[in-house]
Amino acid sequence: MDEILRFLLTTPPQPGALQSLEDWWRQHLGLASRFPVTVDLALAGGFLADRLGFAFASGYHAALRSLFTGMPPDHRAALCATEAGGAHPSAIQTRLSGGDGGGPLRLSGSKGFVTLGTAAETLFVVATEGQDEQGRNRLRVVMIDAHREGVHFTSLPPMPFVPEVPHAELELREVAVSPDEVLPGDGYTRYLKPFRTVEDCHVHAAFLGWVLQVARRSGWPERVQDEALALAVAIRGLALAEPTSPAVHVALGGVLELCQRFVRGLEEWWPQVDAQTRELWERDKALLGVAGKARARRREVARQRLAGGSGSEG
Structure with a gap:
């Protein structure tokens, strides 16, 4: 200290x-x-x-x-959680799918408010793998390159305060994900x-x-x-x-x-x-x-x- x-x-x-x-x-x-x-x-x-x-x-x-100790130290990063219904676990509709029988993993969905937005180089995307036996979302966090094919940002207007910090909407269109980019552990807890x-x-x-x-x-x-x-x-x-x-x-x-x-x-x-x-x-x-x-x-x-x-x- x-x-x-x-x-x-x-x-x-x-x-x-x-x-x-x-x-x-x-x-x-x-x-x-x-x-x-x-x-x-x-x-x-x-x-x-x-x-x-x-x-x-x-x-x-x-x-x-x-929180994300494995993130590239020289990359600007952003946490991508908030969707149309908010950032509560039940509101997450962005989906991580595939991987069955060795097939490719894919990330699809949208996020409505990403801090640092278009300036980010690494994204931590909160996504669902489906529901558990109680009908609750099973969430994971996926770390991907912000410039990967299928990643699309739309800049949002500057905020009335701290406008120097950009924000953006994010759309993910069948973004390819490797298994080692899916972070270990439950995405929510x-x-x-x-x-x-x-x-x-x-x-x-x-x-x-x-x-x-x-x-x-x-x-x-x-x-x-x-x-x-x-x-x-x-x-x-x-x-x-x-x-x-x-x-x-x-x-x-x-x-x-x-x-x-x-x-x-x-x-x-x-x-x-x-x-x-x-x-x-x-x-x-x-x-x-x-x-x-x-x-x-x-x-x-x-x-x-x-x-x-x-x-x-x-």
Whole structure:
């Protein structure tokens, strides 16, 4: 932990202007070799970002590296889960078929919202193999090259916040898959479900790294800087814990509430920040409220499970 703390406290808080996603990626890759612990990479990437959008990109990509340890280290990646009915296991219609009697595996279907979209080089696609005896989807995750034949992206309009991060729809038309590209384990319990927690930890770590840089650069009081650092340390600890643990979910919910209070308490300090950074913050801060209802539900279910119940996230 000492190295990332020293980085956050001693690195000059003067981020270079990142003009494009390619600029962000070069910077992110440079940090990846220095910080092998993914949450430290998220913190460092956030600190060096010149805006919240690129901090988010570092947090998102670091989360993928944390969960998918076999992904190519120099490829931008994307998790492809959300479909017309959402990302709940029952909503997944993209199908992994074939393989019977040694025949080829094929991946077919569509995804409605892929973060990083057309910029991704490696895709982690959540697909169904069919239903089990109870009629529930049997999900797998397949890792494929984004440029493979049958993979088609359609860019979506920029979001009203963090528009620097592209999103796209994805169509898969009988994409050939080799058996070693089908990741081991259940696609929901091993990958999709834990990613919600892993992403929350890494994205908020990147956000706190970015806020600390802004605070140091803008001369905010030391107590404000110390609070951002303390929250970053708390998030870091949870990012290294078991992401499926109900106790971790309860603790994470508490830390994220503290983050929200911290953000509300920053209002008096934003006038000290340069105009461009302040304007981008006003545009992008809605990002922090995305998936708030899902987080609250996850925390509620975790409390029920710790109390001996069998809560379900639905």
